[in-house]
Amino acid sequence: MDAILAIERLTRRFGGLVALRDVSLSVVPGERHAVIGPNGAGKTTLFNVVSGELAPTSGRVSLLGSGITGLPSHEIARRGLARTFQRNNLLFSLTALENVRLAAQACTPATRRLFTPVHRLPHLEERARVLLDRMDLADRAAAPARSLSYGEQRQLEVAIALAGRPKVLLLDEPTSGMSPAETARMTALLDRLGREQTVVIIEHDMDVVFALADRITVLYLGEVIASGTPEAVRADPRVQEVYLGTGEGLEG
Amino acid sequence: MNRAPGARAFLPASGIRGGRRLVLLVVAAALLLVPLTGSRFAATTLTEMLVFAIFAMSLDLLVGYTGLVSLGHAAPFGVAAYTVALLSTHGTAALAATLPAALVAGTAAAALIGVFALRAAGVYFLMLTLAFAQMAFAVAHEWAGVTGGTNGLSGIPRPALPAADLGGAVPFYYLVLLLAGLAAVVLARITRSPFGAALAGVRENEARMRAMGYDTFRLKMAAFVIAGAAAALSGALYAYYNGFVSPDVLYWTTSGQVLVMVLLGGAGTLAGPAAGAAAVLLLQNLASSYTERWTLILGAAFILVVLAAPSGLAGVAARLGGPLRRLRAANPGAGPLPPAPSEGAAR
Amino acid sequence: MTFYLLQALNGCAYGMLLFLLAAGLSLIFGLMEIVNLAHGGFYLLGAYLGLSIFRWTGSFWLALAIAPLITGGAGFLLEWPFLRPLYRRTHLDQILLTFGFAFVLTDLTRWLWGADVQSLPAPRGLDQSVVILGTLFPAYRLFVIGAGAALALGLWLGLVRSRLGAVVRAGVANREMTQALGIDVAAVFTGVFVFGTALAGLAGVAAAPILGVFPGVDFDILIVTLIVVVVGGLGTFSGAFWGSLLIGEADTFGKVLVPQAALVVIYLVMAAVLLARPAGLFGGRAR
Numbered sequence: 089m090d091a092i093l094a095i096e097r098l099t100r101r102f103g104g105l106v107a108l109r110d111v112s113l114s115v116v117p118g119e120r121h122a123v124i125g126p127n128g129a130g131k132t133t134l135f136n137v138v139s140g141e142l143a144p145t146s147g148r149v150s151l152l153g154s155g156i157t158g159l160p161s162h163e164i165a166r167r168g169l170a171r172t173f174q175r176n177n178l179l180f181s182l183t184a185l186e187n188v189r190l191a192a193q194a195c196t197p198a199t200r201r202l203f204t205p206v207h208r209l210p211h212l213e214e215r216a217r218v219l220l221d222r223m224d225l226a227d228r229a230a231a232p233a234r235s236l237s238y239g240e241q242r243q244l245e246v247a248i249a250l251a252g253r254p255k256v257l258l259l260d261e262p263t264s265g266m267s268p269a270e271t272a273r274m275t276a277l278l279d280r281l282g283r284e285q286t287v288v289i290i291e292h293d294m295d296v297v298f299a300l301a302d303r304i305t306v307l308y309l310g311e312v313i314a315s316g317t318p319e320a321v322r323a324d325p326r327v328q329e330v331y332l333g334t335g336e337g338l339e340g
Numbered sequence: 341m342n343r344a345p346g347a348r349a350f351l352p353a354s355g356i357r358g359g360r361r362l363v364l365l366v367v368a369a370a371l372l373l374v375p376l377t378g379s380r381f382a383a384t385t386l387t388e389m390l391v392f393a394i395f396a397m398s399l400d401l402l403v404g405y406t407g408l409v410s411l412g413h414a415a416p417f418g419v420a421a422y423t424v425a426l427l428s429t430h431g432t433a434a435l436a437a438t439l440p441a442a443l444v445a446g447t448a449a450a451a452l453i454g455v456f457a458l459r460a461a462g463v464y465f466l467m468l469t470l471a472f473a474q475m476a477f478a479v480a481h482e483w484a485g486v487t488g489g490t491n492g493l494s495g496i497p498r499p500a501l502p503a504a505d506l507g508g509a510v511p512f513y514y515l516v517l518l519l520a521g522l523a524a525v526v527l528a529r530i531t532r533s534p535f536g537a538a539l540a541g542v543r544e545n546e547a548r549m550r551a552m553g554y555d556t557f558r559l560k561m562a563a564f565v566i567a568g569a570a571a572a573l574s575g576a577l578y579a580y581y582n583g584f585v586s587p588d589v590l591y592w593t594t595s596g597q598v599l600v601m602v603l604l605g606g607a608g609t610l611a612g613p614a615a616g617a618a619a620v621l622l623l624q625n626l627a628s629s630y631t632e633r634w635t636l637i638l639g640a641a642f643i644l645v646v647l648a649a650p651s652g653l654a655g656v657a658a659r660l661g662g663p664l665r666r667l668r669a670a671n672p673g674a675g676p677l678p679p680a681p682s683e684g685a686a687r
Numbered sequence: 688m689t690f691y692l693l694q695a696l697n698g699c700a701y702g703m704l705l706f707l708l709a710a711g712l713s714l715i716f717g718l719m720e721i722v723n724l725a726h727g728g729f730y731l732l733g734a735y736l737g738l739s740i741f742r743w744t745g746s747f748w749l750a751l752a753i754a755p756l757i758t759g760g761a762g763f764l765l766e767w768p769f770l771r772p773l774y775r776r777t778h779l780d781q782i783l784l785t786f787g788f789a790f791v792l793t794d795l796t797r798w799l800w801g802a803d804v805q806s807l808p809a810p811r812g813l814d815q816s817v818v819i820l821g822t823l824f825p826a827y828r829l830f831v832i833g834a835g836a837a838l839a840l841g842l843w844l845g846l847v848r849s850r851l852g853a854v855v856r857a858g859v860a861n862r863e864m865t866q867a868l869g870i871d872v873a874a875v876f877t878g879v880f881v882f883g884t885a886l887a888g889l890a891g892v893a894a895a896p897i898l899g900v901f902p903g904v905d906f907d908i909l910i911v912t913l914i915v916v917v918v919g920g921l922g923t924f925s926g927a928f929w930g931s932l933l934i935g936e937a938d939t940f941g942k943v944l945v946p947q948a949a950l951v952v953i954y955l956v957m958a959a960v961l962l963a964r965p966a967g968l969f970g971g972r973a974r
Contacts, residue, residue: 139551141551160550161550161551162549162550162551162552162553162554162555162556163555165550165551165552165553166553170551170552171551173548173551177545177547177548177551178545178548179540179541179544179545179548179549180544180545181544182540182541182544186537189537190537190538190541190549190552191552193534193537193538194549194552194553194554195553198534199534199535199538199554199559200535201533201534201535202529202530202533202535202536203526203529203530203533204533204534205529205532205533206532206533206534206536206537209534212534248548248552251552252552252553409779409783411724411786456958456961459961459962459965460917460961460965463716463720463722463778463782463921464917464921464965466722466782467722467913467916467917468917468961470724470910470913471910471913471914471917471954471957472954474906474907474910475910475950475951475954478950479950479951482950592789592906593790593793596786596789596790599783603783633794633798635790635793635794635797636790636791636794636795636798638790639787639788639789639790639791639793639794640787640790640791642783642786642787642790643769643784643787643788643791646773646780646783646784646787647769647772647773647784
């Protein structure tokens with residue numbers, strides 16, 4: 089099957105620091121691919137380069153076969169690659185509904201309309217409500233984003249990313265900072281996204297990784313040190329060394 | 341209310357709330373009826389207020405809705421004023437000719453400034469709007485052959501409309517009222533549109549909007565140009581109102597004064613800045629009869645507004661009365677200078 | 688050939704004056720993240736104060752020494768009662784406050800000193816021309832170049848070598864951490880703001896024999912200073928220095944080579960730099 093997202097030999101330097109070195113990864117449609125690794129491994133940098141926030145020093149990224157390397161982030165988003173952020177990056181003064189409604193509006197021609205009041209385009213609001221419902225936030229629609237609990241804000245992050253019907257969804261530590269109960273809830277919500285949604289997820293919580301991932305790529309100091317099925321990665325001696333060495337557990 | 345949350349409405353979508361509706365009706369009635377008393381003083385005072393109300397509302401689109409604080413909004417205003425002055429004093433009296441010309445000139449000035457100023461993020465934007473407007477001032481000041489230099493251009497006749505004599509204060513007032521009303525309605529509609537909602541998103545978190553897929557540079561440019569067009573309208577009307585145009589229309593104090601009007605009235609509400617314009621002009625008229633130190637007083641007012649009432653009059657009104665709740669203004673500090681404008685480098 | 692060299696010297700002198708302003712502005716921005724829009728006002732205040740002190744005492748040097756001190760005092764009067772309360776608010780509010788003070792300063796100086804164009808004569812001993820490369824060149828301008836360079840060196844050393852400089856640089860790099868180390872960052876803010884405005888006042892006196900003193904020059908010079916820091920990059924010392932020289936030369940040569948377009952030359956330079964490097968020539972910092 090052809091890859092829906094192909095990352096080829098991506099390198100990113102910051103002056104003397106090599107944050108990503110020859111990282112290659114490919115994701116097939118419907119796959120759930122986890123990217124794991126100790127802190128500082130370059131995972132978020134990888135996302136930043138793929139989503140266009142940063143330009144790569146060298147390498148290629150292609151989405152559905154066409155290159156997206158070096159395109160501005162809004163252009164990449166329009167082409168069907170959506171992401172969430174590790175730290176809640178919301179429109180905090182606006183309501184949850186408005187956040188998602190705006191996200192839904194982004195990839196439509198509606199933004200060009202200057203003279204039609206928003207309430208006369210109900211399909212965007214309806215879509216927003218559907219998404220909020222999917223992410224268990226239906227009853228918080230009218231609340232300003234800043235008044236949501238931390239966990240609810242993380243859920244809102246995902247709802248926003250889903251609004252544009254992305255072909256590939258990049259989730260940057262969706263459960264970071266969450267309690268076990270919230271984490272379980274988020275995992276269930278993500279699982280409900282179904283097999284049509286291709287997902288690449290950065291995660292530290294191994295329970296989440298093993299619950300969701302079809303394949304795992306392990307990054308360490310900017311390089312891929314292993315890639316494959318969860319069982320294969322678990323058994324890989326280099327991976328074990330990296331995790332044992334850093335004191336983080338690999339056990340689910 | 342089923343209004344789109346987050347959109348700051350001038351007239352809420354499905355009907356205006358009780359108290360606010362009353363206030364607006366009273367104001368509208370006053371604007372329509374008072375000049376009928378024939379008082380020239382009333383007509384000219386209200387004309388000036390309307391002209392600056394348009395100016396202030398145009399800046400509010402930038403400041404309150406998009407989160408772009410421009411310190412050079414005098415540029416489209418002054419360029420349009422000079423266009424009217426030049427055309428009128430050289431034989432072109434027809435409004436149908438001067439007004440479009442002024443709009444085009446002022447909007448073009450805004451677009452040109454926007455191209456440069458908007459590429460720069462945060463603080464640089466502020467400085468560039470200031471710098472380019474001052475450049476326009478310098479040109480008007482030096483190019484005496486065309487602009488009359490420090491003496492400016494005087495003797496601007498009233499505009500000529502077929503079948504209407506706008507020579508008197510009252511007829512001219514009604515023209516200005518009509519145009520001001522149109523501008524207000526157009527701006528209000530824009531703020532309540534999907535485009536307006538996108539502008540609010542840019543104000544709240546531009547980086548997130550880009551990640552959603554919005555070309556935020558284009559959005560900001562569009563806002564800048566629309567605001568420029570509205571400012572140009574007010575500039576053109578100002579030239580007719582004043583009968584005289586000097587480089588002062590392009591000076592930083594003019595940009596500062598309209599910003600005070602917006603902040604005092606309450607950014608992000610459209611109605612607030614319009615009221616702010618009236619308030620500042622009243623204050624100016626009052627002060628000028630006692631002292632020449634209006635600039636000093638304006639500065640003091642500016643400082644006071646920044647220190648004490650960041651949401652301006654609209655914010656104060658909101659705190660006072662339930663029905664005026666929805667006049668809550670965008671905090672002018674919440675948007676324009678993101679705490680870490682790292683996007684400045686990563687364009 | 689000599690013509691161009693002389694113009695280059697003129698540009699250098701102008702650049703040094705701009706450097707005094709740009710350094711103060713950049714220092715304040717680097718530490719406090721505020722663009723002090725009243726900076727031109729302090730420049731003008733310093734110039735007028737210098738004028739008055741000269742009239743009372745007959746000494747240019749006294750004016751040069753004392754006016755900056757009083758100007759720094761005025762800076763203190765802005766910072767302590769008005770700016771400090773705004774530190775917990777956004778930078779925009781702080782910048783707008785300085786803008787309000789720009790209004791105050793511009794009218795205050797007009798009120799106290801009138802609207803006529805005035806000038807401060809160069810001090811005795813420097814009010815003549817010296818022979819350079821076969822032609823005459825005003826000695827005062829040479830003094831400005833020399834003194835300016837010395838001051839630049841002193842500032843750089845102070846910033847890089849002294850303990851106080853280290854504190855300032857620490858505050859620029861990480862305010863919270865510096866505070867956590869027990870240093871009163873608010874006091875450093877006040878000190879830097881006062882120092883920056885004093886530099887602006889110094890520039891006002893020093894520039895008076897060359898540029899004159901009149902209402903309106905505050906914003907003329909503020910805009911040029913803004914162009915300098917936009918070109919050089921806000922918040923860096925090298926940016927302020929090289930930006931000042933570049934703009935000083937560009938403006939001087941612009942005026943002699945293309946007098947009709949003299950006004951816009953530096954704007955064109957700024958536009959060109961911005962198109963190529965949106966963060967300024969030295970604007971490596973992501974601000």
